[in-house]
Amino acid sequence: MKVMPLDGRIGAEVDLDLKGPWTETPGDVEELRAAFRNFHLLLFRDPDLEAADQIRLVEALELVPDEWTNGEKFGFLSNQLEVAPNDGQHNAYLFHSDLMWKDQPINSISLYAMVLPDEPAPTIFASGVGAAASLPAELRARLDGERGLFLIDFTGGDKRYSEETASQEAPRATQSVLYDDPISGQTSLVIDSLFFDKLVGWDRGDSEALRGQLHAYLYAPANLFQHDWQVGDLVIWNNVALQHARPELPPTGERTHRRVSGTYKVGTTAWDASFRD
Numbered sequence: 001m002k003v004m005p006l007d008g009r010i011g012a013e014v015d016l017d018l019k020g021p022w023t024e025t026p027g028d029v030e031e032l033r034a035a036f037r038n039f040h041l042l043l044f045r046d047p048d049l050e051a052a053d054q055i056r057l058v059e060a061l062e063l064v065p066d067e068w069t070n071g072e073k074f075g076f077l078s079n080q081l082e083v084a085p086n087d088g089q090h091n092a093y094l095f096h097s098d099l100m101w102k103d104q105p106i107n108s109i110s111l112y113a114m115v116l117p118d119e120p121a122p123t124i125f126a127s128g129v130g131a132a133a134s135l136p137a138e139l140r141a142r143l144d145g146e147r148g149l150f151l152i153d154f155t156g157g158d159k160r161y162s163e164e165t166a167s168q169e170a171p172r173a174t175q176s177v178l179y180d181d182p183i184s185g186q187t188s189l190v191i192d193s194l195f196f197d198k199l200v201g202w203d204r205g206d207s208e209a210l211r212g213q214l215h216a217y218l219y220a221p222a223n224l225f226q227h228d229w230q231v232g233d234l235v236i237w238n239n240v241a242l243q244h245a246r247p248e249l250p251p252t253g254e255r256t257h258r259r260v261s262g263t264y265k266v267g268t269t270a271w272d273a274s275f276r277d
């Protein structure tokens, strides 16, 4: 196995045959777990990977795969596949971590690129742990002990949600905005662009001003990684340590990924496919 760090704060490419018997070699498993803890995102290139081997990778990283509503441990995200919850969608997604609006957000997401459009359709990652580590002490101190309200209300992903405009039924949760990431053991700044509404108990104007200051660190170019997909790429990332986003998809061309998400050592949390995040 070869672990090759990508440029910047996020990610490593791993040269490993995921179809082979690597999970029977404790040294390989431990090296991969360490790489996931350190780099938060691992990229594998494997042109014909079956779902079973994608699931095996997730489980080897001590994650319990989430079940989809059909009972399977994998599902599909696609703009042109009827079974995909985001079928027909081309919209951009603002930076977010999946399911932050639930009490127990998922810990990891893996996507395997099966079909891609001719034009680029990247995913962009921002490091919450990188941002938390780079904050000036004064700014970080203002976040100590604070919680944020996160919610989701409608399909899409290119418009921010707010309790001021959300329906009563909109699912919501509060989270520590300096979140203890169980995988890396580091603290992650989870104030995102999509689900975060405001700091609990704060004046909205004050919360907005601080959000703006924090986003300057979170979304600084040095804190981002853009992955330009090739068919056969498998990317697994830490959903709490990193946020992800995408620009609007090209108007034509299929983009289909196989998705396996996982909860770190904590039992299963079904991914609610009725919310397209």
Ligand SMILES: [Fe+2]
Binding pocket: 096, 097, 098, 244, 277
């Ligand atoms: Fe997402």
